[in-house]
Amino acid sequence: METSVVVRGSPSTLARMEQPKGVDWTVIILTCQYKDSVHVFQRELEVRQKWEQIPPGTLLLAVEDPETRVGSGGATLNALLVAAEHLSARAGFTVVTSDVLHSARILILHMGRDFPFDDCGRAFTCLPVEKPQAPVEAVVCNLDCLLDIMSHRLGPGSPPGVWVCSTDMLLSVPPNPGISWDNFRGARVIALPGSTAYARNHGVYLTDSQGFVLDIYYQGTEAEIQRCARPDGRVPLVSGVTFFSVETAEHLLATHVSPPLDACTYMGLDSGARPVQLSLFFDILLCMARNVNRENFLVGQPPEMGQGDSDVAGYLQAARAELWRELRDQPLTMAYVPDGSYSYMTSSASEFLCSLTFPGAPRARVVHSQVEELQLLGAGSSVVSCLLEGPVQLGAGSVLQHCHLQGPVHIGPGCLVSGLDTAQCEALRGLELHDLVLQGHHVQLHGAPGRVFTLVGCLDSWERQGTGTYLNMSWSEFFQKTGVRALGPQDLLWMLHPQEDGGKALRAWRACWRLSWEQLQPCLDRAATLASRRDLFFRQALRKVRHVLEARQDLSLRPLIRAAVREGCPGPLLATLDHVAAGAGDPGVAARALACVADVLGCMAEGQGGLRSGPAANPGWMRPFSYLECGDLAGGVHALAQERDKWLSRPALLVRAARHYEGAGQILIRQAVLSARQFVSTEPAEQPAPGQWVVAECPARVDFSGGWxxxxxxxxxxxxxxxGLAVRVDGRRPIGARARRIPEPELWLAVGPRQDKMALKIVCWSLDDLQDYCQPHAPGALLKATFICAGIVHVGSKLSLREQLLHAFGGGFELHTWSELPHGSGLGTSSILAGAALAALQRAAGRVVGTEALIHAVLHLEQVLTTGGGWQDQVGGLMPGIKVGRSRAQLPLKVEVEEITVPEGFVQKLSDHLLLVYTGKTRLARNLLQDVLRSWYARVPAVVQNAHSLVQHTEECAKAFRQGSLPLLGQCLTSYWEQKKLMAPGCEPLAVRRMMDVLAPHVHGQSLAGAGGGGFLYLLTKEPRQKEALEAVLAKTEGLGNYSVHLVEVDTQGLSLQLLGGETST
Structure with missing residues (x-):
């Protein structure tokens, strides 16, 4: 699994597989410059904890730097103090104690300085990447990528201690960076490879052969850089990532009470200490480097210190002396990650654009965005969290972020446009931007919220004397075009009023209130910026929901549902799903939309309120259900929403509401499946004499591939x-039914063994006795549904049961069904039984039903019975031998069956190698079915992929049968069982797994029949006729329960009908 960020235009792959368990952080601290931003970034950390990016027990702290320029070292020391203080308080101490660090895993993330291309800094710069396997859908920021790298790549395996990570760079780290922590002590820096040319403007490490750091160079000379080079010519760059052991962290923490280092912390400043600026790398870490001597260290000047800071050099020497005293004896080592990459996020617009675009890519990268005219996006460009309506043209290599634009808008190549909405589109009409950065900013000016817009050139160099440029032109050219004479290089920002027409634009611009970049930073409203981004993300997300459902795309909406619920805005999502369901012309689209509503309600319950599977027949929901049953989809959806509003107050009600929405979806599934009725037809036949039995007998079925x-x-x-295969069990056809006419205008039903003495007997004298035909667990429900689906009885008729029977048949009927298989066998009993009952009853009524018509009739019957279910059982048991059943991705639902031709003698050979083992476990197919349907409607990626594999695997299995290869069929069975387990986790009980492990050496392959969870296990043995041998093997194994082994053979007859003489009625 790979998670990386975009570096220098290279596409990245994120999280294709499940994440391994990451570091269970004790504390995560995010340091920031501005006091008024602390609560904003605190919320961002908490949101990520809700998104499951951060462990639930982690203490999250956004910490303001004591002063705006304390440097990375000062910010680290202050953050460490704050962490220790909070952990000390949590442990019950009244003073700060370093003991709390001994088992702590602390991550300190530094926001760093302002960034001209994102108002929320480099940490919250959004990247054109997605995490398709993330539990919650969200825009990916640099902070998210770094959190992932620290938690899942660099952090795992490290001992307790303190990790420090800058957020001003783009990193890529392989899944297993190969860092050894054996016998580690001191501090460790993480280095990533870079070219010697790149190193000229960055920091590099010089190490010895054992990995100890000898020196750290910043913007070193050519000779210094070459001294650091590795054998491949690359150099280890300072990556901004460091680890301190507990011992070293304690030494560093001890300095917070020592002047002048106390001034790096809020405690020192609160005590009146003079601020001091420290570099993490060139003050704190440099003093541990082996080649650095004390004298040179004390007089050196770190890169973070500006030219105007020379008056504090003496003050800094005292701070360095204290660091030397505390840290000099701590070893500093380097871990080099040769397969990683590092890119510092500079203030160069062209470099920043390069990191967000994809040179050479054939098309644009569109992430978390809805674009109406994709063909207008230039090659290699990127669009992140945008809503683009109409003709919005984007040039090659340009970037759009957080924009809602309505065309016609033309943005040329080489542009970065961010933070615009429809209000600014009018100002862009008729213009074509080239190589420009246009940004919209949320600000607070004199306490009032406002919007400010900035425009600069991607190639600008404002401050360069003589050759400086603005808007990609020289200052003199700019002055000439605008008529501005006294414009300084900092006064480049103006209020934009898009309602001004072009003729007044220049005068309006000249009269505008100007702010410098420096003046702008404290005015930026970061809370409004992030809120605006979140609002736009969900607006485009609602469009995505509609498009995914209406276009029937196999994309999961669950991550988006979680995002909406955890952000506290499920209302608009529910409204959108209602709209899609009500307006759908396709019952499949409507059913999926209702299933998504159920997912929203289940997510709102936050894991409380009980299991999702459960009853769905509360009287309050019957009115909406009745609309759906009558085909009034819009009325039904509206009524469902009205009822839903009464069930939102607590988790238990939310879960129950979710069950009823799934029940509503089942109604739509039933209506879709009932389309199979058009393929049910009967032919008239001579009616058997009253009292003459019509007996239908059927084999069981074994599924070899494609189930679900x-x-x-x-x-x-x-x-x-x-x-599927039609099979006899122990030489018998175990499923059957018999029917006959009786003189009494009544229905006599019997359910039980073939011999009547133990059968459950029911007599129906009136239509009221049939009303529970749709309640599967009601006595005789399947037999009652059989009379209704066969058209013998009409429960909605004004005629009584007696009148209907006398008028059409001159009397009543007796129907008896039986199965010699245990309940929940997995061999398709109930569906095959329904087919047998229908066949016998229709023949007794003077009609003949073809087998293919009977397959569709059973689909109809099971929908009337409300058990649902597919068509494979009746195909497997009613049709003879080995065959493939298929249905196309369309309605009406039609099943077509192909008989598989096998080599001569192979049927007998197969029978000799097949065995059934009853596991003694009864499966719960109903709950398994509900779970699978829920996952399918949610389009869980693994389930969708597995479903496609099931269909493909069936064709491969058919080839193996045609070849007559037992080993190949064994492989098919083994693969099939793995697919079943993916489809329905929990279908393999522990006792069954133990049984399969014991049998594995003796079989080519094995699988539980049907959905799994219990019932029969079928085996393809390596040797023929192995019943006694395997019974002996199982007998030696403890804890297998009440199992039994059975012979099985392929049945080449399928459903058989026979007319017998009359017998005494039951």
Missing amino acids: SDTPPLAYELGGAVL
Whole structure:
């Protein structure tokens, strides 16, 4: 799994697989310059904790630097003090004690200085990357990438201590950087490779052969840089990442009470100490470097110190002397990551653009954005968190961020445009920007909120004497064009009024209130900026929701749902889902939208309130359900939303509401599946005499590949393909039904073993006795539904049951079903039983149903019964031999069956090598089914990919049958079982896993039948006729429970119907 950021235009891949467990941070601190930004960045840390980027128990602290220019070293010391103080208080101490550091894992992230291209600094600069496997959908900032690198790449394996990481660079680190922490002590710096040319403007480490740091050079000479070069010619760059062991961190913390270092902390400043500026690398770390002597160290001047700071040199010498005393004996080592990369985020617009674009890429990178006319985006450009309506043209190599634009707008090549909305589009009409940076800023001016817009050239150099440029032209040319004479290089910012027409624009611009960049920074409203970005993100997200659902895309909306709920704004999302569901012309789209509503409600419950699976028949929801049953989709969705509003107050109600939304989705699935009725037809036949039994007998079925793909809605949204075998168990066809006419105008039902003595017997005298036909657990429900689906009884008729039966048939019917298989066997019993019952009953009524029509009739029956379910069971048990059933990704739902031709003698060979083992565990298919449908509607990526694999695997399995290869079929079975486990986690009980492990050496392959979870295990043995041998193997294994081994053979007959003589009625 790779998570990296974009560096120098290289595309990056993020988190394709599940994240390994990261560092369980004790404290994460984010340091920032401005006091009024602390609460803003504190919230950003807390949001990331909600997003599961940060462990739930981590203490989060946004800490203001004591002074705006204390340097990276001063900010580190102050942050360490604040962390120790909070941990000391949490541990019950009344004073700061370094003991609390001994088991702590602390991460300090420095915001650093202002950044001209993002008002919230380099840490919150958004990058054109996505994390498709992240639990919560969000724009990815540099901070997020660095958190991931520290938590999952550099941090794991390190001992307790303090990590310090700058946020002013773009890093890429491989998943396993190969850092050894054996016998580590002291401090360690992380170095990444760079060219000698790049190193001329950056810091590099000089080390010895054992990795000890000898010196640190900043903007070193050619000779110094070459001295640091590795064998491949690259040099170890200062990356901004450092680790302090607990011992070293304690030594550093001890300096906070020693003048003048106390002035680096808020405690010292609160005590009146004079501020001091310290560099983390060239003050704190440099004193540990082996080649540095005390005299040179004390008089040196760190790069962070400006030219005007020479008057504090003496003050700094005293601070350095104290650092030398505390830290000199601590070893400093370097960990070099040769496969990583580092890029400092400079103030150069062209360099910044380069890091966000993709030179040579054939198309634009569009991230968390909705773009109506994608073809207008130039190659290699990037669009992040934008909403682009109409013709918005973006030139090659340009970047759009946080913009809501309505075309026509033309942004040429080489531009960075950020923070604009529709109000500014009019001002851009008819213009084509080239190589410009145009930004909208949220500000507070004299306490009032406002917007400010800045425009600079990507190639500008404002302060260069003589050759300085602005808007990519020389100052003299700029003055000539604008008529401005006294404009200084800092006064380049004006209020933009887009309603001004072009003729007045220049005069308006000249009259505008101007601020310098320096004056602007304290006025920036970072809370408003981040709130505006969040608002735009969710606006485009709602468009995405509509598009994904209406275009039937296989994209998961769950991360977006979590984002909306955790940000406290599920209302607009629910409204959007209602709108899509109500207006959908396709029941599949509407059902998925309702399933998404259920996911929103479940997410709002935050894991409380009970299990998602459960009953969905509360009287309050019956009115909306009735609208849906009648086909009034818009009315049903509206009524559902009205009822939903009553169920939002607490988790238990939210979960129950979610169940009812899933129930509403089931109604739409039923309506879609009922389209299969058009493929059900009967032919008239001679009616058997009253009392004459029609007996239907069927084999069971074993699924060899593709199961779950036949389950609605997958069967008609993805398209299904299942390879199944009709099988006899211990030489018998275990499933059957018999029906006959009786003179009494009644329905006599019997459910149970083939011999009537133990059967459950039910007599229906009236239509009221049939009303529970749609309650699967009601006695005789399947048999009652059979009479309704066969058209023998109409429950909505004004005629009584007696009148209907006498009028159409001159009497009633007796129907008896049986199965010799245990409940929950996984061999397709209930669906095959429904087929047998329908076939026998129709024949008793004087009609003949073809097998393919019967397959669709069972689909209809199971929807009427409300059990749902797919078509593979009836295909497997009603059709003979080895076959593949298929359904296309369309409605009406139609199943087509292909018989698989195998080599001569292979059917017998297969029967000799097949065995069934009853595991003694009853499976709970209903809950498994609900979980799978929930995952499918959510388009969980792993489930979608696995569903496609199931269909493809079926065709491969068919080839193995045609070849007659048992080893290949064994591989198919093994793969199939893995696919089933991916589809329905929890379908492999521990006792079954133990049984499969014991049997593994003796089989080519094995799988639980059907959905799994229990029932029958079927085996393809390496040797023929292995029943007794495997019984002996299992007998030696403890803890397997009440299992049994059964012979199995391929049935080449399928459903059989037979007319027998009359018998005494039950």
